[in-house]
Amino acid sequence: MVGKWTLLMLVWLLPIFMAQNIRSCPLGFSSQPSGCVDVNECDPTPCGNNSQCFNTNASYYCQCKKGFESSTKMENFTIMSIATCIDINECLKIEDICGAHAFCNNTISSYNCSCKKGFISSTGVKTFHGDDGVTCRDIDECKEEKVCGLNSLCINTQGSYNCVCKTGFELKSGKSSYTGEVEQCEDMCKLDKTYCGHGTCHSGPSGHYCACHEGFTNYGNKKSRCIALDCGVFKNVKNLTKTSHIVEDHVKQLSKSCLEITEVEDPKKLDGEGLLKTLQLIIDNLLSSKALNDNRKVSTFLDLVEGALGLIGPFVTTRRTKSSSPHTELELLVHNGSVKPQETKTLSSKHAQLDIKMEVAAGNLSQYPGFTVVSLLSYSNLEESAGGFFSGMKQEENQIFGINSKVVTVTVSNTDTNHLKETVNITLYHLDQSNETSHTCVFWDSSTDGGTWSPRGCSVVESNPKYTVCSCNHLSSFAVLMALYEIEDHFELQLITWVGLSLSLICLFFCILTFSTIRSIQSPRTTIHLHLCISLFIAIIIFLAGITQTENKVGCAVVAGMLHFFYLAAFCWMCLEGIQLFRMVVLVFNTSFNTIYMMAGGYGVPAVIVAVSALVNAKGYGTKRYCWLNLDSIWSFFGPACVIIIVNIFFFLITAWKLAQKFSSLNPDMDSLQKIKAFIITAVAQLCILGTMWIFGCFQFEKGTIVMSYLFTIFGSFQGVMLFVMHCLFSKQVREEYANILTHFCAPRKRKYSEFSYSHSSKAQGSKSTQDTGESHI
Template sequence: MVGRWNSLLLALCLSLIVIRAIESCQNGFIMGETGCIDDDECEGDEGQPEICGENTLCFNTRGSFYCQCADGFKSSLTVNFSAVSSATCTDINECVEDKNICGPHTNCINASPSYSCVCQKGFLSISGKNESHGSNITCRDIDECQMENVCGQNALCVNTPGSYHCACNAGFGLKSGKLNFTGNEEQCEDICMIDKTICGNGTCRHGASGHYCACHSGFTNYGTNSSRCTVLKCDVFKDRNGLTEIFQVARSLMAQLNKSCLELTESKGTAEFNREDLLKRLMYMIDELLSSKALNNNRKVSTFLDITENTLKLMGPFIETPGRKTSSSYTELELLVHKGNDLPKGPVTLSSNHAKLDIQLETAAGDPSFYPGFTTVSLLSYKNLEDFANGYFGQMKSLKNESFEMNSKVVTVSVSNRYTSKLEESVNLTFNHLKQSNEIHICVFWDSSDTDGAWSTQGCTLVASTSDYTVCSCTHLSSFAVLMAVYEIENKFELQLISWVGMPLSLICLFICILTFSMIRSIQSPRTTIHLHLCISLFIAIFIFLVGISQTKSKVGCALVAGLLHFFFLAAFCWMCLEGVQLFRMVVLVFNTSFKTLHMMAAGYGVPAVIVAISISINPSGYGTERYCWLGLESIWSFFGPVCFILIINIFFFLITVWKLAQKFSSLNPDLNKLQKIKAFTITAVAQLCVLGTMWIFGCFQFEGGSIVMSYLFTIFGSLQGVLLFVMHCLFSKQVRDEYANILSRCCAPRKKFYSEFGSSHSSKAHGTKSSQDTGESHM
């Protein structure tokens, strides 16, 4: 009995030991015979789903495991993931990930979990297999032209990478009008049978090199055998109303042109002529006419331009491609030639030294349905035709005091298109100006139908214009030029009379001022030094203006005159500026100190010298124009710029001075009545305007039409500025008047009395002068 209980207790203890041992193994381990061993989770029970999911691989580790996507798949999360995560494995599209994975001339086909490479159409694998799974493939082009009769008869096979095309032989074409075809979809046929109108007014024939056109009588293709035959009008070269009888030099050319034209007509367009000889004849005729005075009326100008344009039309197609560019004593010619059955397209530019033409080749070729197989464009510029064509302005309307003047060379534009009276797309012409001008410019053409010929604006518009050039846009072709609208100043004679009377008076008054400020010691001061050099600069400027402004025969001399005028007028304005500064200091600031003479000289003469030197170094050709020895438009701001700056400063000083003067006149001499005060104030203010040069502001209005009042004001005050300076600084100054009286009395009185009066007068005047200088006040 005791033994049984012992056995039962032993079994119970062993059971407890085993249970305790099983509970002691960690996760991922199981109890084995020797204890806890690793549990391989990746070895699932047969028939159970994989622990990691679809398209995955399971990797066991000691005590655990991890999952990865199989080849050809990618994880939505990390590369390694656990079974309990939300990661999924999706197929990798290798064809998108690497577009060049299969190599050239192949197509990539995605599969799950890999991909396939297949040769494109027209290519074959060098291995003989056109498909490869999961690897690259090398494909070579299939030469379809090696196949028998792939294009049919009268065609040429052209192999291309992966394909081919067929092109008809010369003289053959497709009914569809296509240039190329593939397979047997179409057949090449004789082009003369496909399009029976291909030659126009001629018979289409088949030759070894293709088709050619035999023109009917009265038609020509200008020697381009495959081109359409067009009508040839020889009437344009016949003598019109006997005008060529006047042009002796033109008679032989007209006869030759008419003969050549008739030969082309009678020979059904197959005749040839010496094109070089005809071109030389044309250039010689133009030189002879322009070097003489034969074109002395508008009727002759019209005939001349018509002959030239028709000659260019006739000879143009016979010039070898791409054309010619030549010149003579009186002409510049550029002629562009394009030949071929294909209609040319795109912009082209022709140019000379004086003009430029921008035109589309489609415009020059004309209607595609009547394309003759060639396209010509010519630009002919004349050296001096503007001298003969100037003045014929026909029905062009002008405003009051407005006249027209030619400001460009005349050019003739000719194209092979015979219908140029109304172009679908306009052409642009750029003209260089003969005279640099900011006046209004007008685009015109020579209208032969206007009476006997005149300039007209119809169909031409201005695109852009500067002082150097004008761009015109025209919807027809002819001969063109640019006019300049000139506004004549009314009462020009009266204004000239005022100038030629006022300036000599100013010279006399300025000469008296120079003697006064330099020789009378009692009035000399820093301010009279400014007066003196202002008068000297203005005197020299006016004298040079009167003597040399119109001396344009010598370019060097004219440039020298312009440079001196530039310098001395600027110097005068600089001294006027010093006048304004000194006046401001005297009236407003009441300073006793004065400018040093060296500083005044540097400002009065040094600043103008620097400005003129810079202007000459930048543009030496801007000194001297065709009409006057003055600055050109491109250099005028080297004068107007500093002048405008000085005028602004002096206007400011003038306003301050007027304000101070108004205060002085209101408090000074209370016994004077109001009318006398206003009169004295007005005279002083106007005089001060002239001293500071602010009257030159009227010159800014000289560029506007209808400013006759401003013209008179500017002319009067400008020409009489020397007189006004004399009145302001000498006659208005009591001290100077006393000195003048003293000098006159000494000249007229007895000698003994002269000495006694001179001594007392000199001492008193000297004392008064010193007192005046110390106070710094003006004698006004």
């Protein structure tokens, strides 16, 4: 019985003992009689497809096989990471894995390389790997027989070849080459009888050549098309050449060279560089002699320049030529070759820049003469001769134009430049970079009104104070215009002008009589007053009599010159007035000016300014509406005037400050209001006398300055009245002399000699005392 219970107990306890033994081994190990043994988790493998399992002590890890990568981008993973192994595309992942001229083909877990069409592997195998050291080399198809047809040549290229016709032959299709299909190259003289244009096509051992008809040329390029040669431009310049024998001789030289092109056997022997110098000598002579004095001469001149550049360009041997002279700056670019150039080129000078596609400069293929020429020529002072001809412009009311760049001429070998298939860009740098008015791109149109500036075909791409970029669909001579505005005519302004100037004439006449005849008041100051009044008096008379007499250009120019001189003289005497006033009030000494020095400053300086201005720009005197300076020369007046105004303002401020001190010291009982009133009246009147009202005239060049116009007209017209009031009526001494004169004429009485002597002596002493103190009569 005991044995039976013992057996049952053992059966019941055995699983417990076994479970205790299992739990005693760590995870990843199994209990064996010999102890805990590592479990091989890789048998069977848990890692999935395209992977391999690696057992470790108590664990394991998975890795993708070669040519595969983990979807989680982890090199080691377990089944718990849910990673899979995907194929690596070596063709995308490794740049240029197969090397040059080879294709890459991806395969599962690997890739293979094969050479492109036209290439063969260096070992002869069809497929290879990038690390096999195999390269792809070009197959020379031209070594094979009959690759190209008759009268053609085979040209090997990387991976392919081209068939081109031999010299003197051409494809019927008009293509320059072919590959694969065998086309027939035929004699080009038979294929296209118009190939030479205005010439006869001949076939020879060296290929075809063109014999040009009379009046046509291919400039010595025998294989190029014959084009028209116009030498007439050198015959129609009599109105230019008659001004100078040197110009006439040079033009004859160009005309002779033009005729030689069709007569000599080899025109290429013509000296292009020498002809360029001849052309620049012609331009220098014409621009320095001021011979271009009307628009028709300007048109003839520009036609001559454009024709000469078209003639000379093909014979210049240097690819890029830069040449300058006293009045020109030139850059010329030449491309020779049967193939039309395609690139974009830039030509530049100090005042302009040209950006142009050489394909545009070459023209149509049917007219291509075998060379391409582009030139950019800028003139130093042509804007002076070509200014003022704006009949081709649409002008707003009171709007006028002025040239604000140098004039440039652009020429190309393309004979059809009236409407280019692509526009060209010309950058023109401004002469006046301080003016922010609108700018317009224009060209010289010789076909309208004998010659005028016109905006047709040109537009502004970009414009700032420094330069304007113009885009034009044709080529000629170009410039940039800036728009200005004249002062509008108002009846009120005219009325104020005539009334004010008439009163000023009367007042100035009395001033002249006063300062020249009354001896008791004569001094260096009154001498300045006298000549200031004389200058203004003569200027006003000339102004009233001749300002609108524009019918006779020479007479109008004389009137403008005299106005220029006498108004400048008035300014110079105003400057002397300011200096003398400063010496009297501030420096307080009576050292008088030498009369010769005063005359030199008052009349000599304006005479020099007017002479220089007239020599530099004689056309600046006289406009279409008034006998006055035009906008190109106006600053020869306003420049010196502004300098004098600034000097006088400086002297006035110091003088006014001293006068204010004198008001306080000489009138201690005057209340503040009276002091301020006296100071303001004196300040404003003195400012007018010294000519600072002319500063309002500097604002007359923009639209909408009517307020400035009224101020300028009022102050300027009544300046003579102001001078009479300030220097005569405000002067106690002059008033006393006027009273004496009136008393003498109105109530004459006899006076004793002693009384007269005493009175005269007292007045003289008073006058001397006043002058010696150096204080202003004001």
